[in-house]
Amino acid sequence: MKELSLYKTLLIACLTLSSQIQAQENITVPELYGHIEYLTQKKLKGRTPGGRLNKKVIRYLRTDLKKSGVKHFNHGYFQPFYVQMRSEKEESPGPTVQTWNIMGYIPGHDTDSKNEYIVLGAHYDHLGMGGPSSKAPTKSGLHAGADDNASGTAALLEIAEKLSANRELLDRSIIIVAFGAEEQGLKGSSYFIDHPPVPKEQIKLMINMDMVGRLNDQKHIYMGGAGTFPNGMELMKKTGNAQGLSPIVHAGEVGGSDHVSFYRQKISVLGLHTGAHPQYHTPEDTIELINFAxxxxxxxxIYQVILKLASKDQELRFIDQG
Known part of the structure; x- marks a missing residue:
């Protein structure tokens, strides 16, 4: 009887461990919801760069990456930099504040390819209580930025978790980075590529997620830059269709978000979003409007795309789109 009891105990422990491992390998709606709920809470006042509240956000992101097994570089997960905030009047510049990129990496396992890197990124900042970039009539009020870009940040954390759990599938290495101060003029991504944690020539591709929370009924996922690397157009369409999506794929049209900073340095890019909407840069961009499924x-x-692009069999080289 004691042996049977011990067997049951071990079986339950194994099943519990298996369940925990499986949970780590899945991208789930509850986890996406939890991340977006945290990032859009009123206490964070719209995730503007600088100050105590910014530090709370970056600690949250650091903790999640560490929990997922994403490794840090020699300087840790934080990359600090300074940014001058935008102002309504050009002759009266805004204050200069310190903010941060949060980054880590998942090492590839192929001897020849692991020193080539794919960057997966999303900006975590937003407009705070409004300001010059707001589209609201009064340019004031809490701008929670659920789609822009708590959605991309949540996706970043979930994809990082799944990649880390399946790192044996990666030939190339993956850098995970949450950019600060995108809304101030792509400042975080510009600083990152000017001060990369690995030699710049080893960065072969940057994938950016900015506003991925409003997938429409037609399942449209929009992207630019698919022509900046070999076979990109076909790969993005075919993989999207296999996932039940209807990709709207452009070879060029590289503009508008953090991947631009990489393209300017002649690095292949891919920028993804689920489309514009009337709540963009207004206080109405709230969690209630997110399509979590x-x-x-x-x-x-995006996870499936990365698995394909991280294979040593996939050629990665820059193709200029003009």
């Missing part, structure tokens, strides 16, 4: 589908799509 759609966000999960988009995140899974």
């Amino acid at each position: 759609g966000t999960q589908k988009v995140a899974e799509y």
